[in-house]
Amino acid sequence: MRPLQRILHVEDVPSIQVVTRIALEKLGGFEVLTCASGQAALEQAPRFRPDMILLDVTLPHMGGIELLRQLAPLIDLQQTPVVLLTGQSHEPADHDELLRLGVRKQLQKPFDPLQLATKLNEIWNAEHE
Amino acid sequence: MQSSKSVQAVTPPRELSRLAALLRYEILDTPDESDFDDFTQLAAYICETPIALISLVDDHRQWFKSRLGLDVSETPRELSFCTHTIEGQGIFEVSDAQLDRRFNSNPLVTGDPHIRFYAGAPLTSPDGYNLGTLCVIDREPRQLSEAQRGALARLSRQIMRLFEERLQAHRFADQAAMQQALLNSAASAMLVTTADGRVTGVNPTAERLFGYPEKMLVGERLTDALFPQDALFRRASILSNELEEPIEPGFAVLTAPLLDGRREMREWRLLNRNGDAVPVLLNVSTIHDENEQLHGYIVSAYDLAHQEHLQLRLQQIAAQVPGMLFQFCWRPNGQSSFPYLSEGVEDIYGLSAAEMEPTIAPIYERIHSADRVQVLTSIRHAASTLTPWQLEHRIEHPRKGLIWVEARATPMRQSDGSVLWHGLVTDVTERKAEQFELDKQQEMNRRLLEALSEAVVACDAEGNLTLFNNAARSWHGLDAHQISPERWAEYYRLFQADGVTPMRMEEVPLMRALRGEHIRNLEMTIVMNGTPRYVLANADPMYASNGQQNGAVAILRDITERKQIEVLQRDFVSTVSHELRTPLTSITASLGLICGRVMGDVPVHLQELLDIAHENSKRLSTLIDDLLDIDKLYAGKMRFELQTQPLRPLLEQALRSNQGYAESYSVSIELDACPEVSINVDAMRLDQVMSNLLSNAAKYSPTGETIRVYAEKVGLQKVRVNVCDKGPGITEAFREGIFNKFAQADSSDTRKQGGTGLGLAISKELIEHMDGEIGFDSTPGAGACFWFELPCSARVETSS
Numbered sequence: 053m054r055p056l057q058r059i060l061h062v063e064d065v066p067s068i069q070v071v072t073r074i075a076l077e078k079l080g081g082f083e084v085l086t087c088a089s090g091q092a093a094l095e096q097a098p099r100f101r102p103d104m105i106l107l108d109v110t111l112p113h114m115g116g117i118e119l120l121r122q123l124a125p126l127i128d129l130q131q132t133p134v135v136l137l138t139g140q141s142h143e144p145a146d147h148d149e150l151l152r153l154g155v156r157k158q159l160q161k162p163f164d165p166l167q168l169a170t171k172l173n174e175i176w177n178a179e180h181e
Numbered sequence: 182m183q184s185s186k187s188v189q190a191v192t193p194p195r196e197l198s199r200l201a202a203l204l205r206y207e208i209l210d211t212p213d214e215s216d217f218d219d220f221t222q223l224a225a226y227i228c229e230t231p232i233a234l235i236s237l238v239d240d241h242r243q244w245f246k247s248r249l250g251l252d253v254s255e256t257p258r259e260l261s262f263c264t265h266t267i268e269g270q271g272i273f274e275v276s277d278a279q280l281d282r283r284f285n286s287n288p289l290v291t292g293d294p295h296i297r298f299y300a301g302a303p304l305t306s307p308d309g310y311n312l313g314t315l316c317v318i319d320r321e322p323r324q325l326s327e328a329q330r331g332a333l334a335r336l337s338r339q340i341m342r343l344f345e346e347r348l349q350a351h352r353f354a355d356q357a358a359m360q361q362a363l364l365n366s367a368a369s370a371m372l373v374t375t376a377d378g379r380v381t382g383v384n385p386t387a388e389r390l391f392g393y394p395e396k397m398l399v400g401e402r403l404t405d406a407l408f409p410q411d412a413l414f415r416r417a418s419i420l421s422n423e424l425e426e427p428i429e430p431g432f433a434v435l436t437a438p439l440l441d442g443r444r445e446m447r448e449w450r451l452l453n454r455n456g457d458a459v460p461v462l463l464n465v466s467t468i469h470d471e472n473e474q475l476h477g478y479i480v481s482a483y484d485l486a487h488q489e490h491l492q493l494r495l496q497q498i499a500a501q502v503p504g505m506l507f508q509f510c511w512r513p514n515g516q517s518s519f520p521y522l523s524e525g526v527e528d529i530y531g532l533s534a535a536e537m538e539p540t541i542a543p544i545y546e547r548i549h550s551a552d553r554v555q556v557l558t559s560i561r562h563a564a565s566t567l568t569p570w571q572l573e574h575r576i577e578h579p580r581k582g583l584i585w586v587e588a589r590a591t592p593m594r595q596s597d598g599s600v601l602w603h604g605l606v607t608d609v610t611e612r613k614a615e616q617f618e619l620d621k622q623q624e625m626n627r628r629l630l631e632a633l634s635e636a637v638v639a640c641d642a643e644g645n646l647t648l649f650n651n652a653a654r655s656w657h658g659l660d661a662h663q664i665s666p667e668r669w670a671e672y673y674r675l676f677q678a679d680g681v682t683p684m685r686m687e688e689v690p691l692m693r694a695l696r697g698e699h700i701r702n703l704e705m706t707i708v709m710n711g712t713p714r715y716v717l718a719n720a721d722p723m724y725a726s727n728g729q730q731n732g733a734v735a736i737l738r739d740i741t742e743r744k745q746i747e748v749l750q751r752d753f754v755s756t757v758s759h760e761l762r763t764p765l766t767s768i769t770a771s772l773g774l775i776c777g778r779v780m781g782d783v784p785v786h787l788q789e790l791l792d793i794a795h796e797n798s799k800r801l802s803t804l805i806d807d808l809l810d811i812d813k814l815y816a817g818k819m820r821f822e823l824q825t826q827p828l829r830p831l832l833e834q835a836l837r838s839n840q841g842y843a844e845s846y847s848v849s850i851e852l853d854a855c856p857e858v859s860i861n862v863d864a865m866r867l868d869q870v871m872s873n874l875l876s877n878a879a880k881y882s883p884t885g886e887t888i889r890v891y892a893e894k895v896g897l898q899k900v901r902v903n904v905c906d907k908g909p910g911i912t913e914a915f916r917e918g919i920f921n922k923f924a925q926a927d928s929s930d931t932r933k934q935g936g937t938g939l940g941l942a943i944s945k946e947l948i949e950h951m952d953g954e955i956g957f958d959s960t961p962g963a964g965a966c967f968w969f970e971l972p973c974s975a976r977v978e979t980s981s
Contacts, residue, residue: 065763065767067763067764067767067771068763068766068767068770070767071766071767071770071771071774072770074774074779074780075770075774075779078774078779078780079777079779147822158865160865161762161766162762162765162766162769162770162802163770164773165770165773165774165777165779166773166774166777166779
């Protein structure tokens with residue numbers, strides 16, 4: 053089984069970007085592409101070809117779910133597990149649609165940065181069992 | 182006469198009246214009488230005939246009242262000679278029947294008694310009907326002399342007179358019998374006197390009433406026998422004055438007014454044989470003979486003892502009635518009188534019943550001058566419409582001063598056109614005073630109600646709205662109208678606390694109170710012109726003094742402002758929490774990475790402070806999360822993504838997530854029994870509840886102890902999950918408020934135990950939102966067992 057390597061992280065808050073990148077790179081040894089907006093992610097994701105997408109649902113302008121919808125034609129989301137980072141007040145999406153869009157897990161903020169890499173590996177492993 | 186062989190006489194036109202006149206004398210078919218036989222004897226003697234008859238002709242025969250020289254008592258009318266007599270006038274004579282074509286074939290002529298000669302004089306009644314004849318008959322032809330004819334006519338008139346006398350005698354006998362019967366059966370005592378007042382007869386009633394047999398009274402002077410002398414003297418002196426002539430204190434007392442053309446009817450107290458008083462109503466009438474000569478008097482005495490008894494009873498009853506009973510008569514000519522007034526007239530008008538004149542004047546003068554017109558007007562109106570009269574008015578009472586009375590009376594039209602009232606006047610001064618006091622009180626209450634900032638509405642037992650105070654009118658934009666309770670909510674724009682769901686009839690506080698409920702602080706809204714007014718309703722049933730519910734009242738307090746402040750506060754908390762959260766996440770995560778040595782070793786002298794910063798930033802995050810949660814739960818904005826899923830994996834996951842936390846307290850967690858059931862929950866929320874319960878258990882468990890988690894079926898439809906620790910348990914004082922916000926066993930615990938105090942409150946809300954129930958069992962000193970129950974299905978359903 054191929055180990056989890058490339059992670060696309062979409063997050064608009066710079067401090068969270070930094071903390072998350074450090075947690076993933078230092079603790080998980082992943083290669084992380086951080087995008088600050090949905091638009092940036094749409095532009096860069098196809099070229100980056102992520103193994104997994106870590107996505108903040110409450111992005112400004114284009115929300116996380118909308119981003120996934122637009123990503124769907126560009127990336128095989130069924131082969132690219134998506135982990136949603138949800139806030140307290142996110143609007144719940146249609147469960148079936150989330151499945152269709154490749155969402156495997158929703159993590160509620162704030163996440164423990166020390167546990168994050170482990171969690172993503174668990175999801176990856178479960179996906180490839 | 183050209184009569185043919187036919188012997189039938191022509192029926193006279195007045196025949197029916199004649200027959201009636203005949204029957205009136207009641208003489209047909211009566212026995213022979215010598216009085217009449219004398220006449221036939223005389224007629225035969227005078228006219229020198231062998232046969233003489235008194236013949237009466239009815240519709241089919243002639244019947245002989247007296248007959249001389251003839252054996253038959255009657256013969257058929259068509260054969261009768263007399264028929265011819267009564268049809269004519271004066272004497273009818275046939276000198277030789279064999280030569281007369283009218284009679285020559287008559288069997289009485291051709292056969293027995295072989296009549297040849299007939300002469301008849303009609304018996305003519307005073308009203309001109311010929312009833313029959315006096316006739317003489319011979320078997321030889323002949324003629325009467327003029328003298329004989331004259332005698333026959335006179336005799337016939339005498340016979341008729343005799344008929345008349347007998348008729349009169351009959352009539353007199355009838356009349357006498359009738360009079361006797363009347364006298365005997367009369368309810369009044371009847372005494373007949375001579376013109377100078379001596380008794381000539383009395384009826385049985387008089388015998389009974391006065392105790393004398395008739396024979397003891399007959400011949401006595403009436404006034405001596407039955408009248409008390411002092412009363413006669415009093416009456417005599419009054420009459421002497423009235424008639425302006427001296428009246429003897431004897432029988433003249435009764436007769437003098439009659440001479441004056443007056444009818445004498447008066448109450449007397451006569452004396453019976455024992456000397457006891459007999460109250461009677463006396464009526465004296467004259468008896469005149471046919472020549473209008475005074476013959477005597479009939480004195481009738483109507484026994485008033487019974488009436489006096491009734492009157493006495495009425496007096497006794499009237500004495501028990503507060504106020505005055507009266508009978509009042511209003512005549513068409515405008516005159517009025519009081520046929521009856523009870524003793525209460527003193528109480529009401531300060532007038533004495535005994536001295537009262539039977540007129541309205543003294544009473545009218547007592548009426549307060551300002552009320553007189555109204556009294557008269559209302560009486561007139563009631564009299565003209567024959568409706569009951571009722572009026573409160575004031576009386577100037579000479580002893581009591583100004584008093585209020587209530588008069589009620591029912592008018593009845595009498596046959597003579599007058600109006601008779603029966604009524605009652607009562608002194609209502611005290612009631613009036615109470616009424617004034619009550620009115621004052623009510624006015625005060627009304628002012629209070631109007632001044633209240635709360636809205637007050639009330640209804641009676643039938644659900645008719647009876648009261649809307651100022652605030653209620655302004656809030657609803659409407660007053661209390663007669664709207665059926667089914668339409669209250671719609672009409673008065675009543676909504677539930679959310680301001681959008683219309684209230685159902687059975688939810689309206691006033692309606693619930695009407696059904697006996699006590700409503701406390703029920704939130705609801707009144708939406709006027711699209712703007713909701715949030716109110717807190719309190720409502721209670723109202724009871725009359727007899728304990729019967731007579732309505733309900735609701736008091737509404739406007740809490741719109743408070744609600745707005747609450748919303749502002751919640752928005753503020755929510756906004757602030759959200760704003761705090763992102764930077765806090767970064768801080769916590771950064772500190773986590775540093776303390777987790779991700780960025781390399783931390784200098785030892787910084788280690789402790791960084792740990793403190795990290796620990797407290799985590800607590801702050803949790804607090805903010807909890808605040809946001811509870812806020813969302815209370816606002817109903819928390820979303821639940823319910824899914825039916827097996828229970829066991831959820832518990833196992835919860836144990837895994839909290840194992841680390843428990844270990845930090847040196848406490849372990851064990852999952853015991855768990856039935857294979859599925860529950861319909863939001864997994865994340867259930868995990869939140871489990872985390873709260875497990876972290877609490879860990880915090881309060883003594884070091885080295887184990888937290889026991891197990892699930893069990895409760896009945897068929899529910900599963901109970903227990904989280905049991907061996908900590909100090911829940912103290913009695915803390916049990917009640919344990920699920921309230923910011924509750925902790927000790928306020929100092931918040932810091933010592935590191936919780937937000939919101940965990941249990943959030944757990945309770947979460948469980949209840951998933952149709953469950955939360956609780957705990959605890960023996961102080963022997964640990965606590967928190968549990969929640971959720972609906973479950975028996976079959977395990979694997980969920981994707």
